[in-house]
Amino acid sequence: MATHIDLADRTAIVTGAARGIGLAIAQRLLASGTSVALWDRDATALAAVETALGGTGRFIVQPVDITDEAAVTQAVRTAEAKLGPIAILVNNAGIGGPVVQTWEYDLATWRQIFAVNVDGTFLCSKAVIPAMRARGYGRIVNIASIAGKNGTPNFSAYSASKAAVIALTKALGRELADTEILVNCVCPSVADTEILQSFTPEKVKWMLDQVPKGRFVKPDEIAAMVAWLASDECSFTTGQLFDITGGRSVY
Numbered sequence: 001m002a003t004h005i006d007l008a009d010r011t012a013i014v015t016g017a018a019r020g021i022g023l024a025i026a027q028r029l030l031a032s033g034t035s036v037a038l039w040d041r042d043a044t045a046l047a048a049v050e051t052a053l054g055g056t057g058r059f060i061v062q063p064v065d066i067t068d069e070a071a072v073t074q075a076v077r078t079a080e081a082k083l084g085p086i087a088i089l090v091n092n093a094g095i096g097g098p099v100v101q102t103w104e105y106d107l108a109t110w111r112q113i114f115a116v117n118v119d120g121t122f123l124c125s126k127a128v129i130p131a132m133r134a135r136g137y138g139r140i141v142n143i144a145s146i147a148g149k150n151g152t153p154n155f156s157a158y159s160a161s162k163a164a165v166i167a168l169t170k171a172l173g174r175e176l177a178d179t180e181i182l183v184n185c186v187c188p189s190v191a192d193t194e195i196l197q198s199f200t201p202e203k204v205k206w207m208l209d210q211v212p213k214g215r216f217v218k219p220d221e222i223a224a225m226v227a228w229l230a231s232d233e234c235s236f237t238t239g240q241l242f243d244i245t246g247g248r249s250v251y
């Protein structure tokens, strides 16, 4: 019997949805019947996505910088007014930063990586949780990384920020565990998206060499995992991380 994940009558926010993994997640949710607010700080790329997606479901695009609390709060209001109550939040937006030895990071760069990856995830979650609590339902899915579990050498700000996203997922999941708001995260290995522009070709090869399956994870594969975590069928699992590393991670 064919099965599918039914997310009809739900409304989602996907951050960092103008390209890469976030766009794949938004497309997967739209295909599952969800109304989607696609957020990104890149207004030009969002406009192109709006044109490309035209007619494929119920969605809006919203230029938002997730490090700006006032902008995030206002964007949630707009999304709810246009699409309905937010039931699903996918905290996907993230940046990599430079490949440098830890002692060579400048503090401003280190802080910027944390501002997007950690503060952004916190601010978007903070903006939707009170209404989710009032309505008694929610699914929050954070996109972390294998780097947050293993630590990628010469990429310590990113690795530490993703470890923070994992810990935030666990803490928030436990805080909300007596409600119907579930909080989980996924930890992918390397995917072939624009974020790799931070890396040297040697570093990308090094990361791929760690993956027993010997290939990039596809954004669609990550989106499929997110779709289940965002659904009613994920009903008794919270505060967990889900591995999607082609056999790289063993714990």
Ligand SMILES: NC(=O)c1ccc[n+]([C@@H]2O[C@H](COP(=O)([O-])OP(=O)(O)OC[C@H]3O[C@@H](n4cnc5c(N)ncnc54)[C@H](O)[C@@H]3O)[C@@H](O)[C@H]2O)c1
Binding pocket: 015, 016, 017, 018, 019, 020, 021, 022, 039, 040, 041, 042, 045, 064, 065, 066, 067, 092, 093, 094, 095, 116, 120, 143, 144, 145, 146, 187, 188, 189, 190, 191, 192, 193, 194, 195, 196
């Ligand atoms: N590509 C990989 O190898 C890989 C592996 C594991 C985890 N991840 C994670 O997956 C997520 C998506 O990565 P991707 O590979 O699709 O990257 P990407 O660079 O292709 O896309 C990221 C998107 O986030 C947006 N963004 C960045 N800062 C923002 C901000 N402050 N406010 C709003 N939007 C912002 C960018 O404009 C961009 O459109 C990230 O959290 C990343 O860390 C990626």
